[in-house]
Amino acid sequence: MKRIELTRKRIILLCMFLAIFVIGTVLIFITPISVKATYNKTVQTSDGVTISFNVFEPKTGGANKKVIILGHGVMSNKEMLKGYAIDLAAAGFVAIPFDFRGHGQSTGVLDWQLLTYDIEAIITYINSRPDIDSSNLGYLGYSMGGVGLQVVNESTDFKCFIGAGTRFSTNLRKGSSSAPLNILMILGRYDELITPEDLKIGLSDYTGIPVADLDVNKLYGSFQDGNASMIYLDDLSNHVLGNWDPDFIREARNFAMNTFPDVQPIDENFYANIRLFILSFQLLGGFGFFVLIIDPLSKLILKQREEEFFKLDLEDGKTLTIGSKTLGYSLIFGIPGIIIFIPIILIVFLATAGFVSALLFGQAFGILILLWRMGKKKNIKLTEIIRKPFKISRNNLVRQFLLGLILAILLTLIIYLSGGLNYIGMIPSVLKIPWIPLFLIINFIIFMIFGLLFHGVLQNKFETDFKSILKVSSLIFGFPFLYMFTYLFIVSLLMRSFFYFGSFIPFAIPLFLMNAFLSTLIYQKTDNIIAGAIVNTLFFTLMICTISPYQSGLSFILGFFR
DSSP, rough: OOOOOOOHHHHHHHHHHHHHHHHHHHHHHHTTEEEEEEEEEEEETSSHHHHHEEEEEESSSSSSEEEEEEEOTOOOOGGGGGHHHHHHHHHTHHHHHHHEEEEEOOOOOGGGGGGHHHHHHHHHHHTTTTTTEEEEEEEEGGGGGGGGHHHHHTOOOEEEEEEEEEOSSSSSOOOOSOOOOOEEEEEEEOSSSSOOOHHHHHHHHHOOOOOOOTTTTOOOSSSTTTTEEEEEEHHHHHHHHGGHHHHHHHHHHHHHHOOTTTOOSOOOOOOHHHHHHHHHHHHHHHHHHHHHHHHHHHHHOOOOGGGOOOOOOOSOOOOOOOOHHHHHHHHHHHHHHHHHHHHHHHHHBBBBHHHHHHHHHHHHHHHHHHHHHHHHHHOOHHHHHHHHHSSOOHHHHHHHHHHHHHHHHHHHHHHIIIIIIIIIIOOOOOOTTTGGGHHHHHHHHHHHHHHHOOOOGGGGGGGHHHHHHHHHHHHHHHHHHHHHHHHHHHHHHHHHHHHHHHHHHHHHHHHHHHHHHHHHHHHHHSSHHHHOOOOOOOHHHHHHHHHHHSOHHHOOOOGOOO
C-alpha cells in the first residue's frame, strides 16, 4: 500500500473543517432547544396508504395544544417545510408536516383526487392525542398542499388556512366569531404559477369587496370576528423558494399566533435565519473536509502508473471553439436524445426523475455525436473513445471504482446530514428503491460521457493549479446549465407556464456547480473520470429520485398537454 504523506497544515485543516461540520450538524438538530422533534411517524389512510409525518412541538406545555398541519407541494416533501414547523413549534403550536402519497417516505401513487385522504389520516392521529385540542386546528398548504383548503372549508374545527404559492378558492365558508376562518395567502412576486390578481378573485369572494378595491399586504376583516384575510406579497421570492423563504415563514407564524391568541410562545426568537446561518456553517465544514480528503484518499487507494493517465487527443482547437461546438451539438441533438429516452420515462414510476435524466441524456447524446466527429478526424472510432477510461489495469480499475464509491458515500452523508434532512429531504421511500439502480446506471453513463469531453479533452488544455481548476469548473458548469436553461425555457413557452423552469433552475445551479467542481478536482487527483462520475451519480440520483413523486411516466407526459 502506498504511503500517504499528510502535511501538518493539511491535518490541521482537515480537523478544523471536520469540527466545523460536526458542530454545525449538532447545532442544526438541537436548534431550538425548546422544541421537541419526533421523526418518521406513520398513519394509515382510509384507502390503505401509509402516510409519513414528523411532529414538532414545545417541550413544555399541558393539555389543549393547538395544531398546525403542513402540506407540501408537488416534487417536494415534509422536510422542505421543516423551517415553518420549527418556528410554529417555537411559537407554541404542535406542527405536523407530512408527506403526501407518492412523495417522500409515504407510500401510494400520486393521485390529486385522493390527497384529502392523506390530510384526514393526519387528523386521525391528532384525534388520538388527548393533549391536543382537535377542535382548534390550522392548516398551512404550500403549492399542491393547498388542496387542504377543501378539508378546511368542510370542517369548522379549522380556524385558519395559510396558503403559500397556492390558489385561493371561491365559495368558501365565511368566518365568524363563533366559527372562525382566517385566511392568509402568501405569494412571491416572481411566482411562476399564480399572480396577485388570481388571488384577489378569491379574496373578493371571501370579503365581498370588489377586486379593483383590494390591495396586497393589507388585512381585511379581523381576528376578533374570525374573518381576517390578507394577501401577503413578497417582493424577492418565486414559487419554489417559498419552501424556505424566511419572510414566508415569519408571516405564517405571526398569522397563526393572531388566530390563536391564547397560545403562548415558548421562545420569542425567530429561527429561520438562524438555521440558514447554521446550515451555511455546516456546509462550509462538510465541503471543506471533503475537498481536502480527496487527495490523501486518492493516494491511499490508487496505484497509478504514468501510462494509465486518461486523456483524449481529439481536438487541437481553442477552448472557446470546443465550448461553442459543445453547446451547439447539445442544443441541436438534444431533442433526438430526449426522444430516444422517452420509452424509459414511460416505464418508470419516477417520472420527474426520468424527465431530468432525459434532459441530461439529450445533452450527452449531442456530446457523443461531437466526440464521434472529433474522433473521425483523428481516425479514432467512437467505441475506442468510450472504452478508453476503462483500458487500465484490472487492479487500478477496481481501485478507481472503490475510491469513487467511498467518496460518493462520504459526500452523500455530508449532504444528507445538512440540507438533506433539514431543507430538502434526500432518502427515497421504499416504493422508489427498486427504480434507483436503473437511474444509477443511466446517470453514471451520462456523467461518464460528460467526463470524456469535459475532462478528457477540455480540462487537459489547462494547467493543474487551483486557479485553473476554478476556470475549468466554471466552463463545465456553463455547458449543462445553458443547455438546461434553454430547453426548460422552450418547454415553459410551449406549456405557457414557467413552473418547471422556476422549479428546476434554482436546484440546477448548485447541483451543476458542485458536479463541475468536484469532477474537475477528482479527475486531477485520479487521472481518470470514473471516480468523479460515481461521486456525481450517487448524490444526484438520490436527489432527483427523492423529489420525484411516485407517478407513472404516461400520466406525467399527459400533464404537459392539460
